[in-house]
Amino acid sequence: MNIEEKIINAIKKYDTILIHRHMRPDPDAIGSQVGLAEILRKNFPEKKIYAVGKTVEGLSFLAQMDEVSDEVYKNALVIVTDTANTARISDERYKNGEMLIKIDHHPNDEPYGDLVYVDTGVSSCSELIMRFMTNQGLSLTDNAARLLYAGIVGDTGRFLYPATTAKTMLIASKLRSYRFDATRLMREMEQISFNVAKLSGFVFENLEVDTNGAGRVMITKEVLAKFGLSDYETSHIVSLPGQIENVESWGIFVEQPNGKFRVRLRSKEIAINEIAKRHNGGGHPLASGANAKDLAECEEIYREIQGILNN
Ligand SMILES: [Mn+2]
Structure with missing residues (x-):
């Protein structure tokens, strides 16, 4: 069984799934986290899926975080996206689940969790989430496409940095075929205050x-x-x-x-x-x-x- 199959099996097994990401999030942290949450909600409507972490001003146009009580972590699966080391995970309760999965694209200096899915060859964690869901035959929503697109654009500096590959462009192209206002999204990401x-x-x-x-x-x-x-x-x-x-x-x-x-x-x-x-x-x-x-x-x-x- 490859790592993606192990992850999808874990997702199928748990009724409650909490998704965390790093402190001081950037568009890829929020995009991969909430994008994955949206995908799981769509494909597993019977499960309870939460995106957890401290909200940071400036990215509220992307998504809002879910408020959860401590009891929710009991017998739950916790997935952490875009976060290289445990010290940087937003909300320490990530430890309180029954099983922990790391999904990331940073160098794997701290391979925490029961399952570790790290690929440093992708542009962004959002690209990795997109690969995972495509390989596993999961379907996407318009808003998940918007979030993952924001993550890819953010981490590649609008397709500028060397981690941008032909595959990145293909995935971005696929995401753009969903319904969301990409021009507005890009403007929201680029906009600066006076x-x-x-x-x-x-x-x-x-x-x-x-x-x-x-x-x-x-x-x-x-x-x-x-x-x-x-x-x-x-x-x-x-x-x-x-x-x-x-x-x-x-x-x-x-x-x-x-x-x-x-x-x-x-x-x-x-x-x-x-x-x-x-x-x-x-x-x-x-x-x-x-x-x-x-x-x-x-x-x-x-x-x-x-x-x-x-x-
Ligand atoms: Mn990233």
């Missing part, structure tokens, strides 16, 4: 780049307060330095309320996820996240980016 636009100006003006293309921007609490922004809204500016021709790899250092820094690392060609792993983080080779306890560690991380580009 304050984020002003922060974009700050990013371009304060970006530091060395001769090898190592870039960094520091965004302090004061800067965030000045623009009236939360940490979540800074996600919109992470890809901006990549538009500049002489930037190769970069870090965006965002100071948190506790004085520590959340670090987003991006790169056009050279893997930077080993740097993330050394600094309390991880992720994809070209897009990962780290954490720095103070300015000195931010400096260290930038030195390491410079180091890999200097080879």
